[in-house]
Structures are given as structure tokens and as C-alpha cells.
Amino acid sequence: MNIDTLYVRTEKGQNALTDRYVKLPHSLMRALIIVDGQRNVGELHTMAPLYDDLDESLETLFTEGFIEITQPQRERPKAMAENADGTPHEAPKQNTDAPSHKNVKWRLISMLQVELGSKSDASIKAAAEKMIHSISSLPEEYLALSAAWKKCVKVTKITIDVELAETIRRQGEELLAQLQE
Incomplete structure (x- = not known):
């Protein structure tokens, strides 16, 4: 692909x-x-x-x-840098093999949408939406996201399902660990 x-x-x-x-x-x-x-x-x-x-x-x-x-809405501009004499040149490409620290928050939200959003119970969907809303308003920082994630796991464990809460906890911790690297 x-x-x-x-x-x-x-x-x-x-x-x-x-x-x-x-x-x-x-x-x-x-x-x-x-x-x-x-x-x-x-x-x-x-x-x-x-x-x-x-x-x-x-x-x-x-x-x-x-x-x-x-088709993309617009072409992404190439990253430009300046030589010592002030003339522009294309900036070197970033190493794409390095782990991505960006989008951890959105990957956590996506996981909640997948794991909880597919449930047919309206109260579960409502709980998932509250969790998603709380996480989406946070900065992409380990401490903030980790604290919110622990609350999501706790709510899932108490109100929905213990096994599902464990799955969410484990997957979330894997993603959050990327912010500490």
C-alpha cells in the first residue's frame, strides 16, 4: 500500500x-x-x-x-532553512525511524473510541464521550495524560468491565511510555 x-x-x-x-x-x-x-x-x-x-x-x-x-487540500510546504549567508535551502529530513512522540493523545482517544465506542449501551457511549472530551483538552504531556488515563481505566473498571479496563490500561501505558522516551 x-x-x-x-x-x-x-x-x-x-x-x-x-x-x-x-x-x-x-x-x-x-x-x-x-x-x-x-x-x-x-x-x-x-x-x-x-x-x-x-x-x-x-x-x-x-x-x-x-x-x-x-487529494490533499493543499501541498505541504517544504521545510526551509537558511545557510550562514542567509540564502535558503531545504532543511534536512527528520529521522522517521525514531519513535513518534506526537499524537499520543489522539491515539489514546482513538483507542477509547474503538474499545468503548463500539458498545451498544448508551451509558457506555456517554462515559466514553466524557473520557474523550477530558483527554482532548489536555496538553501532550506525560503527567497530564497519565493522570487522565488512570481515571479512564478506573471508570471503565467500575462501570463497564474489569477485563476491558485492563486492556485499556495496558494499551494506554504502552502509548504513554512513548512520551517518556
Whole structure:
């Protein structure tokens, strides 16, 4: 799969996210959630490194009409730097092999959307939305996100399911550890 491909949800894809009667497999639903028309496939992989089947899910969503290929809204400007004499030159590329410290917050939110947003119980969805809202307002800092994440795990454990809370705790800790590297 080309990492520069940019997908956007179709009307069918949007409906799948909002219509509780549309039943997509878990792997397809979590891929559909992160497709936003702004991030290309490479960026989606960076955002969701735990999704081993992301390429296959995107292909299936595309084939079944839930997403389509789109063009970027605008070309991203090349990073420019200046030589000592003030003349511009292209800045060196960043090492993309290094772990991504950006988007941990959004990857935590995506995980909550996938794990809790797929539940049919309205109270669970409401709890998930509150958790997502609290995390989305925080800075991308370990202490703030870690404290909020612990609250999410606690609420999940008390009100929803102990096993699910453990899954969320473990996956969240893996993501949060990236902010400490």
C-alpha cells in the first residue's frame, strides 16, 4: 500500500460510524474511525502503531465503499532553512525511524473510541464521550495524560468491565511510555 495515499470517509462510511445498526468487524471499525481525510496512510500507521492489520482494513473499507481516495487540500510546504549567508535551502529530513512522540493523545482517544465506542449501551457511549472530551483538552504531556488515563481505566473498571479496563490500561501505558522516551 502506498503510504502517501489519502483516504476520506464516504457517506456510507460516515453512516457506519453513526448508525448503530451497521455492524462492521472491530478491525474495520477502528480503521474507519481514524480515517479523517487529513492524514495519509503513513501518518495513520504512525498514529495507530498497534493496528497490525491497518493496510488490509483500509483496502477492505475502500473496496466496500466506506472510504475513497482523495487529494490533499493543499501541498505541504517544504521545510526551509537558511545557510550562514542567509540564502535558503531545504532543511534536512527528520529521522522517521525514531519513535513518534506526537499524537499520543489522539491515539489514546482513538483507542477509547474503538474499545468503548463500539458498545451498544448508551451509558457506555456517554462515559466514553466524557473520557474523550477530558483527554482532548489536555496538553501532550506525560503527567497530564497519565493522570487522565488512570481515571479512564478506573471508570471503565467500575462501570463497564474489569477485563476491558485492563486492556485499556495496558494499551494506554504502552502509548504513554512513548512520551517518556
